[in-house]
Amino acid sequence: MMNRRTFLKSGTATSALLAATRYLPADPLGLPIGCQTYPVRKTINTDFVGTMKGLRAAGFTQIELCSPYGYSDFSSLQQYKPQELRRMLSDWGIGCISAHWGAKELFEKADESIAYAKDFGMTQMAIAALGPFHPKGSETVDDVKRFVEPFNAFAEKAHAAGIVALLHNEGFVSAYIDGKPVYDMMITELNPATTSLQFQVSTMQQGYDAVTYFKKYPGRFRSMHCQDWVKDPSTSSGFRQVPLGKGVVDWKAVFTAAKAGGVKNYFVELEEDPALMPPSVPYLKSLKV
Secondary structure, three states, X not given: OOOHHHHHHOHHHHHHHHHHHOOOOOOHHHOOOEEEOHHHHHHHHHOHHHHHHHHHHHOOOEEEEOOOOOEOOEOOOOOOOHHHHHHHHHHOOOEEEEEEXXXXXXXXXXXXXXXXXXXXXXXXXXXXXXXXOOOOOXXXXXXXXXXXXXXXXXXXXXXXXXXXXXXXXXXXXXXXXXXXXXXXXXXXXXXXXXXXXXXXXXXXXXXXOHHHHHHHOOOOEEEEEEOEEEEOOOOOOOEEEEXXXXXXXXXXXXXXXXXXXXXXXXXXXXXXXXXXXXXXXXXXXXXXX
């Protein structure tokens, strides 16, 4: 397996090392194999072009960006105009229909952010969580409604512009109140006409089973983030990420249920070590659903 240093060293080296994965058979569900760019945020900051070319050489033909404006430790891409950035990605053989955005970008600068997405050509705008990313456990059902309200308001504006607003289920979204899942509470409060869902497969570790939710809420999901893992008592979480197909997740069951859920795109996201992402591609290519 390619080690992390080799994968991150340079886009040129990565392209050469991963060229063998470029032309493999059809992708599961007939959908392009995508990846979230969060795991490669550090190399995007130092070598955006090389990082993107490396991902394409690994077999990823679609990406989901974190905020184009940048946030936390994710580098800004504001040096490129929206159409220029899309054209660059297209020239490298990479599509991009979706990005994650910060709460301020969606709720305080909605018009500006929607205009950027529209100019770029995105059809999806996602938020990672509603409410605190690290909940204290004192949150209430009233808090759920309070956190969902601005997202519904944003979703109306996005819908009018032809863009789907996606709720991703991390942080408080994957918490529990009095033993009841917050996720279900939020789904109930969301406007199904203007919003959709993006499932984080790793929340299975918190009891949120992807297959169960895809079947429980048919047609409500637009995409998913794909992680795989094994149990590892030496880690703080008790789990350790591995390439897709090497861990505990039954991917055939997940992708089969994803059809009912309405999933139209998926993104590999193995943030513990970006070198785990390229070996996931051959497995996805071989998966029969």
